[in-house]
Amino acid sequence: MLARLRATSTLSRALRTPLRSLATTSTTLNAHAAPLHTPWANPFPEHEFHVSPENGFLPRQDPLAELPIKYDAMESLLQRMSLRQPDGTPGLLATGEFGGAVLRELPFYDVSDISDQRLLTALFRDLTFMASSYLLEPCDINYRHTGSYGLARQVLPRNIAVPLEVVAAKIGAKPFMEYALSYALYNYKRLDASKGLDYNNLALVRGFAMTPDESGFILVHVAMVRHSGELVRNAVKSLDAARAGDRAAFDEALIGYRTALENVNEVMETMWKRSDSNGYLGFRTFIMGSKNQSFFPQGITFEGVDPATNPRHYRGESGANDSMIPLSDNLFQLSALMPSNPLTQTLRDFRSYRPKNHHAFLTFVEEEAQRVKVREFAQNDANSAALMLANLDLIRAFRHRHWLFTKEYIIKHTQHPVATGGSPIVTWLPNQLASVLESITSIASTINFGKLTQQNQAIVDEIMRRAEAQHRVLVREVDDLKKRFPNQERFAQ
Numbered sequence: 497m498l499a500r501l502r503a504t505s506t507l508s509r510a511l512r513t514p515l516r517s518l519a520t521t522s523t524t525l526n527a528h529a530a531p532l533h534t535p536w537a538n539p540f541p542e543h544e545f546h547v548s549p550e551n552g553f554l555p556r557q558d559p560l561a562e563l564p565i566k567y568d569a570m571e572s573l574l575q576r577m578s579l580r581q582p583d584g585t586p587g588l589l590a591t592g593e594f595g596g597a598v599l600r601e602l603p604f605y606d607v608s609d610i611s612d613q614r615l616l617t618a619l620f621r622d623l624t625f626m627a628s629s630y631l632l633e634p635c636d637i638n639y640r641h642t643g644s645y646g647l648a649r650q651v652l653p654r655n656i657a658v659p660l661e662v663v664a665a666k667i668g669a670k671p672f673m674e675y676a677l678s679y680a681l682y683n684y685k686r687l688d689a690s691k692g693l694d695y696n697n698l699a700l701v702r703g704f705a706m707t708p709d710e711s712g713f714i715l716v717h718v719a720m721v722r723h724s725g726e727l728v729r730n731a732v733k734s735l736d737a738a739r740a741g742d743r744a745a746f747d748e749a750l751i752g753y754r755t756a757l758e759n760v761n762e763v764m765e766t767m768w769k770r771s772d773s774n775g776y777l778g779f780r781t782f783i784m785g786s787k788n789q790s791f792f793p794q795g796i797t798f799e800g801v802d803p804a805t806n807p808r809h810y811r812g813e814s815g816a817n818d819s820m821i822p823l824s825d826n827l828f829q830l831s832a833l834m835p836s837n838p839l840t841q842t843l844r845d846f847r848s849y850r851p852k853n854h855h856a857f858l859t860f861v862e863e864e865a866q867r868v869k870v871r872e873f874a875q876n877d878a879n880s881a882a883l884m885l886a887n888l889d890l891i892r893a894f895r896h897r898h899w900l901f902t903k904e905y906i907i908k909h910t911q912h913p914v915a916t917g918g919s920p921i922v923t924w925l926p927n928q929l930a931s932v933l934e935s936i937t938s939i940a941s942t943i944n945f946g947k948l949t950q951q952n953q954a955i956v957d958e959i960m961r962r963a964e965a966q967h968r969v970l971v972r973e974v975d976d977l978k979k980r981f982p983n984q985e986r987f988a989q
Contacts, residue, residue: 536732536860538853543667544617545676545851549732552724553819553854554681554693560618561685561701567619569603574622577629578706579779589704589782592637595630599653602626607659616666621682623660624673625702627652628782635791636781645781645912648791650807654800661801668852671798672785672810675817676851679783680717695719695766705779712770713779717815720763724820726756731827731861738868743877750874750883753827757890760820764897776905780916785812787918788987814917815898816846816925819854824891826862828884829871830935838988839927842919849917878947881939882956888936889959895929896966913981920984922977926970933970936963 538546544555563571576597579590588594610616631649638646652660657671664671673679684698691697698715700706730752737746786792787809795807825831834840847858865871874884902925906915915921940960945953978984 536857539856540668540852542613543851543853544613544682545853547728547819547853547857549725549729552726552728553676553721554718554724555617557614558686558689559621559682559684559701560614563618563622564615567605567622569601570605570622570626573597573601574625574702577625578703580706582706587706589629589633589636592633594633595649598626598630598656602655604655605659607662610663610666613667616663617677617682619659620663620667620669621678621702623656623663624671624678625704627656627660627671628673629704630656631796632782632784632791635784639777639781645791647793648786648789650792650794651797651799657798658800661798670810670849672808673783673813674849675717675813675815676819676854679813680714680815680818681721683714684718693718693722695763695770703779704782707775707778709771709775710779713767713776716763716767716770717818719766720760721818721820723756723759723763726759727753727820727823728857730756731823734827734870735861735864735868738870738873739864741873743880746873747880747883750880750887754883754887754890757824757887757894761890761893761897764894767901773901773905773908777909780906783813784916785810785918787811788914788989789918790914811846811849811918812916814846814915814919816843816917816919817849819850819858821891821894822847822858823861824887826858827865827870828888828891828935829865830888830891830932831862832866833935834931835927837927838985839920839924842924842988843928846917846919875939875942878944879952881943882948882952885936885939885943885956885959888932888939889963892929892932892936892963892966895925895932899925899929899970907977911980913984914987918987920981920987922974922981923984923988926974930967930970933963933967936960937967 536547538548544557545553546556547553548556573588573594576588577594578587581587588597607616607619610619631652633649635645635648638644660671667677669677676682683701684693685701686693687697687699695715695718698718700711700714703710703714730749734746734749734753737743737749784791786796789812792809795809797806798808822831825834834843848855850858871884874880902915902921907921913921915924937960940956940963943956945956948956
């Protein structure tokens with residue numbers, strides 16, 4: 497299976513050379529030009545997470561790795577929290593002493609006067625780590641001893657709840673752990689400040705386990721998102737080209753987008769060696785949310801806040817909250833073709849758990865792609881359609897690998913029917929994977945093969961055949977897993 501994924505990357509590279517030469521000889525179709533539009537600009541320029549070709553979906557400056565001295569008590573708890581300490585001894589979570597230490601040692605911090613966005617984002621990261629650790633500590637202990645989660649703590653104490661509520665409001669986030677703002681994309685530091693964001697130059701700031709498996713899991717995501725700037729650059733270029741009816745510029749943008757997706761997928765593939773699948777459940781408990789989870793039967797009560805807002809139900813941290821594939825879905829108008837069902841509604845809900853500029857950019861691209869008819873413009877030319885198909889094949893490869901991870905890291909090891917984000921473990925990812933497989937088949941069937949080179953005909957045909965075969969396998973696979981995980985529809989909300 498992994499060999500097939502690597503072959504796909506090689507295949508899409510083979511598609512590049514002939515289509516590049518064709519792209520540069522294509523004509524400009526001014527008749528397609530759309531009305532003038534407002535260029536993309538980050539609507540919240542003060543926030544740490546901008547969206548730009550320079551940093552993509554990563555923060556505009558490296559995360560604040562250590563809190564100011566005023567927050568020494570919180571910093572001390574965070575340092576002593578992890579299951580494994582740097583010297584190999586057990587930390588507070590391992591011994592079950594974190595919750596008690598929070599109640600004894602954590603002051604009530606007044607954060608109402610803070611306006612520095614870098615500090616606010618670091619405080620959000622650290623308060624969400626503390627909140628998840630406090631709430632889910634009993635579940636982790638119970639799981640380690642019995643294999644079941646039991647019940648979490650149902651009340652978040654005011655010395656975490658109130659400052660978290662205030663900080664979240666200031667940065668426009670939900671007051672619970674997120675992928676970008678907490679666990680992954682604001683949770684790294686460079687080992688050498690003069691060097692880039694390659695995996696080998698990254699280290700964790702915070703962790704629940706602080707094991708090599710957790711470090712690898714988080715930092716592979718950061719290394720993947722390092723390539724998102726080129727996705728942003730070429731997404732905007734493709735929209736501009738389609739708006740202007742410029743075929744050559746459009747094809748070049750699709751080539752650039754595809755190269756960036758190849759780079760993302762190549763880094764994603766390294767997850768297998770960076771984070772052992774047998775170690776994932778050792779820290780997974782702490783990234784779960786309260787939505788659809790049995791250990792929060794009534795949700796979470798935030799102590800010291802408006803009682804009318806309690807109890808709370810939040811989705812947990814999930815790689816599904818990354819913005820690269822949602823961007824791809826919106827650019828190629830896949831989002832509009834997703835099936836109308838509760839699983840797709842869950843997908844839409846996931847997309848609200850991200851930095852405000854990320855959300856705004858995804859909305860901008862979705863609306864502009866619809867307005868300039870990106871998909872239609874691509875399909876009006878055989879070679880543009882083939883380039884779009886190559887991009888969809890890489891989206892397929894990403895989603896397929898994510899499904900492989902889910903089976904190997906989670907389903908193989910647990911009977912828990914719900915993913916960390918509160919979605920059904922068996923049916924949610926296949927919903928999106930099946931949709932892109934169907935789009936590949938649909939687009940491939942409309943391409944005028946007579947206008948493609950013989951080599952490109954073979955490549956497009958192979959992409960189409962693989963999609964059809966993978967769809968058949970996926971349907972059988974999900975049907976079999978539903979027998980082990982019945983009533984998955986309960987969690988599609």
